Amino acid sequence: DAKTTQPNSMESNEEEPVHLPCNHSTISGTDYIHWYRQLPSQGPEYVIHGLTSNVNNRMASLAIAEDRKSSTLILHRATLRDAAVYYCILRGFGNEKLTFGTGTRLTIIP
Amino acid sequence: DTGVSQNPRHKITKRGQNVTFRCDPISEHNRLYWYRQTLGQGPEFLTYFQNEAQLEKSRLLSDRFSAERPKGSFSTLEIQRTEQGDSAMYLCASSLERGENTEAFFGQGTRLTVV
Numbered sequence: 499d500a501k502t503t504q505p506n507s508m509e510s511n512e513e514e515p516v517h518l519p520c521n522h523s524t525i526s527g528t529d530y531i532h533w534y535r536q537l538p539s540q541g542p543e544y545v546i547h548g549l550t551s552n553v554n555n556r557m558a559s560l561a562i563a564e565d566r567k568s569s570t571l572i573l574h575r576a577t578l579r580d581a582a583v584y585y586c587i588l589r590g591f592g593n594e595k596l597t598f599g600t601g602t603r604l605t606i607i608p
Numbered sequence: 609d610t611g612v613s614q615n616p617r618h619k620i621t622k623r624g625q626n627v628t629f630r631c632d633p634i635s636e637h638n639r640l641y642w643y644r645q646t647l648g649q650g651p652e653f654l655t656y657f658q659n660e661a662q663l664e665k666s667r668l669l670s671d672r673f674s675a676e677r678p679k680g681s682f683s684t685l686e687i688q689r690t691e692q693g694d695s696a697m698y699l700c701a702s703s704l705e706r707g708e709n710t711e712a713f714f715g716q717g718t719r720l721t722v723v
Contacts, residue, residue, distance in 0.1 A: 541612075541699050541714030542651060585650055594639065594664065596712060598650025 502586045507603045510576050518571040518602055520586030525566050528591045533560065533571050535582040536601070542585065545571065581606045612715035614700050620721045621690055628686045629718045633702030640683050641712060642675055643699040644668065651699055657683060658705070690722045 503521040510516040522531065533545040546553055546560045548569075553560040559572040573580055585601040613632040621627050633640050638659050643651035654673070655665045659680040669675075672690075677683040687694055697719050701712040 539716075541701070541716050542712075543714065544711035547711070583650075594656050595641065595653040595666075596643075596651075597653065600648070600650055 502588060502599055504584070504586050504599065504602045506600065507605065509605045509607055511607050512578060513575055516573040516576045516580070516604065518573075518584050518586075518604065519568065520570070521568045522586070522588055523567045525588055526590065529588040530591070531560065531562060531566075531569050532587040532589050532596065533558070534585045534587065534596070534598075535580075536585070537579075537582045542598075545584070547589075576604075576606050578606050578608060580604065612700055612702055612713050614698075614715035614718050616718055617716065618719045618721075620723060623692060623722055624689055626686065626688045627690060627720060628684050629698055629700075629720075631683045631685070631700030631702075631715060633682070633700070634704075634713055635681075637702035637704045637713070638680070639703045639705055639712075640677055641701040641703075642683070642685050643701065643714075645697040645699060645717070646695075654685075687720075690720075692722045695720055695722045 530547050530549050532547040534542040535545050536542045546555055546558050548560045548562055561570045583601040583603050585598050587596050615630045641656040642654040645651040653666050654669050655675050657677040660677050672688045675685045697717040699714055699717045701714040703710050703712045
């Protein structure tokens with residue numbers, strides 16, 4: 499599986515946007531970029547995924563670089579409930595498993 | 609449907625004992641996955657089922673581990689002769705095959721402590 503690199507931790511103020519970066523320089527053409535998050539004492543939760551184009555859903559936006567070697571998860575207005583570990587995962591088409599790294603621990607400051 | 613359900617939520621066992629965990633996936637989901645997570649690490653893939661067929665097993669799944677999904681619905685994960693290194697959170701997830709990358713829904717996990 500291609501590897502992703504994320505900062506270990508980030509902090510953001512409540513009600514401000516958050517940009518969580520992910521580098522994946524060895525991404526292949528069929529790899530989808532998935533983001534999951536894990537709140538304290540919970541199982542991981544799907545956030546968003548994309549292939550080439552930027553994606554938006556009710557939780558977040560995903561901005562994918564033109565060369566696909568990096569992506570950014572954008573939380574438009576952070577709340578305390580968004581404090582979690584965020585995982586950026588590459589998943590090849592037909593590859594059923596998710597390969598988690600250590601993710602980015604996001605702390606929201608009230 | 610309330611999502612993926614795992615039982616028990618917590619299990620404390622003595623080294624050498626056998627334990628079994630249960631996972632009830634979201635009812636229409638045909639894929640079921642088991643992961644293991646230790647403190648400070650992301651979840652690690654153990655195995656997955658499509659319906660009742662176990663299609664992939666990680667090298668992490670030693671001979672002491674066995675998983676079943678007999679009728680393509682709920683699944684069990686058994687650990688025989690538990691060791692202290694088996695202490696971890698065991699997570700189950702399910703998804704519905706739709707011919708492309710689809711989201712997995714995770715349960716809250718079973719936390720195993722081997723003493």
